[in-house]
Structure formats: C-alpha cells, structure tokens
Amino acid sequence: MAEKLKQTSYTYGPVPSRRLGLSLGVDIVRPKICTLDCVYCQLGRTTVSSTTRGDFVEIETVLAEIKAKLEAGLKTDYITLGGSGEPTLNSRLGDLIDGIRRLTDTPVAILTNGTLFYRDDVRAECAKADVVAPSLDAGDAAVFQAVNRPNPDITIEKLVAGLEQFRKEFRGEIWLEVFLITGMNTDAEQIEKIKRLIQRIQPDKVHLNTAVRPVAEPDVRAVPREVLDRIARQIGGVCEVIGEAPAGLRDRHETRGEADVISVLKRRPCTMEDICAGLGMTRHEAAKHVGHLQGLGMLCSVQQGGITYFHIRSDIP
Numbered sequence: 001m002a003e004k005l006k007q008t009s010y011t012y013g014p015v016p017s018r019r020l021g022l023s024l025g026v027d028i029v030r031p032k033i034c035t036l037d038c039v040y041c042q043l044g045r046t047t048v049s050s051t052t053r054g055d056f057v058e059i060e061t062v063l064a065e066i067k068a069k070l071e072a073g074l075k076t077d078y079i080t081l082g083g084s085g086e087p088t089l090n091s092r093l094g095d096l097i098d099g100i101r102r103l104t105d106t107p108v109a110i111l112t113n114g115t116l117f118y119r120d121d122v123r124a125e126c127a128k129a130d131v132v133a134p135s136l137d138a139g140d141a142a143v144f145q146a147v148n149r150p151n152p153d154i155t156i157e158k159l160v161a162g163l164e165q166f167r168k169e170f171r172g173e174i175w176l177e178v179f180l181i182t183g184m185n186t187d188a189e190q191i192e193k194i195k196r197l198i199q200r201i202q203p204d205k206v207h208l209n210t211a212v213r214p215v216a217e218p219d220v221r222a223v224p225r226e227v228l229d230r231i232a233r234q235i236g237g238v239c240e241v242i243g244e245a246p247a248g249l250r251d252r253h254e255t256r257g258e259a260d261v262i263s264v265l266k267r268r269p270c271t272m273e274d275i276c277a278g279l280g281m282t283r284h285e286a287a288k289h290v291g292h293l294q295g296l297g298m299l300c301s302v303q304q305g306g307i308t309y310f311h312i313r314s315d316i317p
Helices: 002-006 059-071 093-103 120-126 141-148 156-169 188-201 225-235 258-267 272-279 283-295
Strands: 011-017 021-027 078-082 108-111 131-133 173-179 205-209 239-241 299-304 307-312
Touching: 011 059, 011 258, 011 272, 021 059, 059 093, 078 093, 093 108, 093 120, 120 156, 141 156, 156 173, 156 188, 173 188, 188 225, 205 225, 225 239, 258 272, 258 283, 258 307, 272 283, 272 307, 283 299
Parallel strands: 021 078, 078 108, 108 131, 131 173, 173 205, 205 239
Antiparallel strands: 011 021, 299 307
C-alpha cells in the first residue's frame, strides 16, 4: 500500500475549486508540516509544527511533472501551490514560480495561511504569483489560539502586519479567506474585529467559508448559509460567501487512472462526484478505482451532512 502512495505525483487534479475554477494543485511541502494546527483542517492534525523554511522537494521534478501535463493537453484555470502543508515553508517557492512561468502563461495562485509574510523573502517570492489567497479566521489573539492553534513563533499581529506590508508590495490580487465556525468566531463583536483587520490588509476579495468537508476536530460545526450571508453584509465591501465548486471538464486529452485518484485523495477528502468532476471520470470509472482502493485497505470513508467523503488512511505513509 505504501508503495502505491510513493508512486503518486507532486501534482493533483485539475480539481474543481470554489474560488479558482479548475485548479491544478501542486504539493511542495511534506505532509503535514505547517505553522498552524487549525481545528478545521481537512487534512487532520499538524504532525510537524514549524516556522523553518526548507527544500522539501525536488523542484526540477515538480516542474517536469507540470511540463508533462501541459504537453498532454492540460486544461486548467490556475496552477495552484498548496497541498499537504504550508507552501511558503518551501525555501524554493520563488524558483518554482519562475520555472512555471517558463513553461506556461497559466496564472499561478498560492493557497497560504499567511503566517510567514512578516519575512521579506516570503513576501518577495509570493509576489511572483498572480493570486495569493491567505487566511484570517480571528479578530484577536484568544480566538486565533482557539481556531488556528499557531506555532509559538506566530502571533495574529505578525500575521496581519505581514499581509499589510505585502499589500503595499504586491501588484497581483489578494483573496482573503475567512473560515467561520459556529460558536467560535461568528458573534457580532468578533466579526467586527475581523472586519477591522481586513481593513488593514485591504484585500481585493474576501471569501467567507465554513466546514463542508470532514475536518480535524469532530465538534467543528458549519455556519448556516443565512448566517454567512448576514456576516457578509456586516463585513461589507468586497466580501462574499464562497459558492459551490464548478463541474469539471470532461474533454480531457490525457487518460486518468488510479494514481490520479490517490493523488487527489491524499490532499483532501472527496465525494464520488468530486472525483468525477475533478478528474473528468465517469461515475463508473471513479467507483471502480475507489472500490479497488477500499479493497486494498487504503481508503477511509466518513459521512458529513449525509454525504460520503473518501480519503487516504492517515496511518499510511
């Protein structure tokens, strides 16, 4: 089983994204190395808490994979750097973006928690992207600790001040995500504090999100749509509730198989419909691969909101 996982790639998808349309994911940090241990993370608990940047993967190998996908007729709206940990921990992030630029004019997005933007080198490397999508889930230190469980080196003021400085330096777009959890960060006073921090950061968009997929802590409760809409009105300006993910494209040039299913399910829990949409598979094809992986004991399934999500077992390296 472990050998099958080792054979999967650094790239996954393209998968349908609620913010980025069709997105080719690129995973550049070993799972799960992060500066935070968010209660809502769909990848589960952080295994290595760190603020130390490192050269985690062979960037040349990653670029070769992207090149192969492009040559096979890749169709995607964005090449998205994110994956199984905090991507700004990779010290060759800037080299990777430079390499992608040499291969394609497809826009580059970075999904980040924003905690390392107090560093000059991180801001300079992220400024090479087209879209940077950081997170802000709290308006004060107490809620930041409760929701995001940061590494001891990280404070909410470091996070906000870093993004504030990045806004002054970055010519692209900042799409700030606010993940809301019932009973933790949704009262009017907390939202007002978050609003004031958003005004400091001045993002181009603010996206409100809540728990849709299975998350790290079982007591995390999603925020009802009507409450999200009310909070969006309270924040105002460029704030909006994230919609449903778009359907994937089916006119693929490349053939997708079991390795592609593994690559996606390593990074996030998916429904059968997610697999079909993201990989351009029929339901019969997706069910065949999921059934085989279940037979091998590689998959777990969990119910949330009456919907079944599949993911790779966390105890498989």
